[in-house]
Amino acid sequence: MNVLPKLLYLFQNLPVMRNNKLFQEWQKEITKFTWKGKKPRINYTIMTDEKRRGGFGLPNLKLYYESCGLVWVKDWATLEKNNILALESFDLRRGWHSYLWYSKRMIEKNFGNHFIRSSLIKIWEKYKERIYRKTPLWISPLEANQKKFLGWIKWPKYKEILRKKDGQYQLRSQEEIKQKYDKISWFQYAQMKEQFGKDKILGFNEIDNFWDVLMQNDKKEITRVYKKLLEWSTEIEYVKSCATKWARNIGRSIMMSEWETIWIIKQRYTYASDLQENWLKMFHRWHITPKKLAMMYKNTDNKCWKCKKQEGSYFHIWWTCPETKVYWKAIHEELQKILHKSFPMKPEFYLLGLTEEIMKVNSNEDKIFTYATTAARMIFAKYWKLRDIPTKQHWLEKLDEIYDMDKLTYLMRVNRGKAIKPTNWEKFEEYKEKLK
Numbered sequence: 001m002n003v004l005p006k007l008l009y010l011f012q013n014l015p016v017m018r019n020n021k022l023f024q025e026w027q028k029e030i031t032k033f034t035w036k037g038k039k040p041r042i043n044y045t046i047m048t049d050e051k052r053r054g055g056f057g058l059p060n061l062k063l064y065y066e067s068c069g070l071v072w073v074k075d076w077a078t079l080e081k082n083n084i085l086a087l088e089s090f091d092l093r094r095g096w097h098s099y100l101w102y103s104k105r106m107i108e109k110n111f112g113n114h115f116i117r118s119s120l121i122k123i124w125e126k127y128k129e130r131i132y133r134k135t136p137l138w139i140s141p142l143e144a145n146q147k148k149f150l151g152w153i154k155w156p157k158y159k160e161i162l163r164k165k166d167g168q169y170q171l172r173s174q175e176e177i178k179q180k181y182d183k184i185s186w187f188q189y190a191q192m193k194e195q196f197g198k199d200k201i202l203g204f205n206e207i208d209n210f211w212d213v214l215m216q217n218d219k220k221e222i223t224r225v226y227k228k229l230l231e232w233s234t235e236i237e238y239v240k241s242c243a244t245k246w247a248r249n250i251g252r253s254i255m256m257s258e259w260e261t262i263w264i265i266k267q268r269y270t271y272a273s274d275l276q277e278n279w280l281k282m283f284h285r286w287h288i289t290p291k292k293l294a295m296m297y298k299n300t301d302n303k304c305w306k307c308k309k310q311e312g313s314y315f316h317i318w319w320t321c322p323e324t325k326v327y328w329k330a331i332h333e334e335l336q337k338i339l340h341k342s343f344p345m346k347p348e349f350y351l352l353g354l355t356e357e358i359m360k361v362n363s364n365e366d367k368i369f370t371y372a373t374t375a376a377r378m379i380f381a382k383y384w385k386l387r388d389i390p391t392k393q394h395w396l397e398k399l400d401e402i403y404d405m406d407k408l409t410y411l412m413r414v415n416r417g418k419a420i421k422p423t424n425w426e427k428f429e430e431y432k433e434k435l436k
């Protein structure tokens with residue numbers, strides 16, 4: 001997407017989007033473009049999710065905007081870029097950390113009068129509690145409590161002034177702190193002590209999270225922040241909708257790790273985009289069913305297009321319909337012949353590629369199985385709205401096409417000096433010999 005770098009430039013330099021309206025409009029335009037003006041079939045949040053989690057990787061502009069904002073806020077937290085910080089804080093009465101952690105924006109209205117500061121702090125406050133439930137160790141209690149800017153270049157942070165004894169945090173002595181910060185007066189030490197007394201009630205965040213890592217890094221890592229925000233924004237969505245429907249259909253719960261196996265490992269087999277597309281469509285239950293159509297339009301028959309008897313739900317057409325069963329049985333038999341194995345005929349093997357240990361297939365056989373079942377689904381999808389079901393012959397032609405393409409891709413990669421492990425097609429070739 002070519003627009004993204006241009007917008008990122010804008011977001012980084014002028015992070016002042018006051019409300020959601022513009023993002024909603026952009027999102028509407030993108031959706032219109034993606035779906036060619038038709039009604040979207042997949043929810044926008046899922047479209048934006050990462051490919052390794054079954055999404056489509058469509059950029060979420062609002063999250064990019066927020067990521068740029070957070071990368072800016074990072075400088076307020078690290079307190080290292082003194083020149084810039086002095087410029088941005090010229091009219092502030094307290095230190096940065098008082099606004100970032102101790103919510104002083106509510107009392108000191110001055111903070112929000114500055115339009116960039118006001119936008120940025122809102123982004124930070126939106127995510128703050130998600131990032132830290134306890135006081136971060138990068139907080140400097142002294143910086144937060146300064147009434148007028150002292151102009152210090154280095155501020156003592158909790159990480160440096162605390163010590164852990166018997167599992168409890170203690171404030172180091174004034175002498176100890178003075179070894180590194182010789183300007184600390186008794187009054188400032190008392191200020192730190194007072195703040196520490198309050199903060200230890202909530203406790204301190206001990207394990208470094210992504211924000212701590214970000215702060216230790218010099219670079220502007222918009223992508224890293226974006227990925228995190230994306231993960232949070234999609235976490236409820238992707239477990240919910242399609243995955244639970246599939247679990248209901250196959251009659252058992254599907255572990256998250258199983259989904260991840262398909263998203264991460266199997267996507268690597270299916271580098272060809274139409275194979276990947278089929279897989280994504282299956283997972284997201286893309287194909288429109290008579291059941292859905294009947295809900296959308298009155299006087300539309302909800303019966304299955306194949307058997308014309310039962311209600312045409314997604315799972316019925318793809319699996320339980322007696323007509324469809326004939327197709328899958330044929331493929332199931334042939335695949336057992338090809339692989340010299342016998343295994344049960346389960347919908348999750350054929351529709352989702354969720355292979356199991358009981359199949360006793362090695363990684364190469366798993367790859368062939370994935371190709372073969374994907375071919376079967378692609379052919380079946382071509383007959384989606386038809387009364388007929390495809391034949392075994394149709395399927396074998398498609399599999400042959402994938403076979404050729406796999407070989408060709410291998411040769412091209414080798415030619416470019418990128419050696420990859422070739423697929424071992426011997427068993428399939430043997431099978432084809434016998435058919436002749």
Ligand SMILES: [Zn+2]
Nearest residue numbers: 304306307321
């Ligand atoms: Zn049917």
